[in-house]
Amino acid sequence: MTPQEFFKGDHFAGRIGIELLEVKRGYAKAHITITAEHLNAGGCTQGGVLFTLADLALAAAANSYGELALSLSSHIHFLRTSGVGDTLCAEARERYVGRTTGCYQVDITNQRGELIAVFESSVFRKGDALPFTLP
Secondary structure (H helix, E strand, C coil): CCHHHHHCCCHHHHHCCCEEEEEECCEEEEEEECCHHHECCCCCECHHHHHHHHHHHHHHHHHHHCEEEEEEEEEEEECCCCCCCCEEEEEEEEEEECCCEEEEEEEEECCCCCEEEEEEEEEEEEEEECCCCCC
């Protein structure tokens, strides 16, 4: 099983249109194209969509070691709005990895490379094996 196949099990992210593009050890990239269904009452991309996009990229990067990693704490800084037709890309990068914990930063940018949001999270590695390994 590949990481992309494994994370198709994240039904919520898949249902709203998030696609996992790349996974390497400590790194992942995911994207979504914003439609009218992703907007809040103000006509901008709903914050939960951005959080979910970042969270999926985080999960893929943190679990890239083949061991179950679960978020301990996450927060997001919304910097710029986006809307219908925008393609948003989340890139998760490992900032620290320890025996049982890790720290990650996820930058969300639009198709013009503008920074939309910054997401930071810490994770705990449970020690349970996942059904995939990276090449």
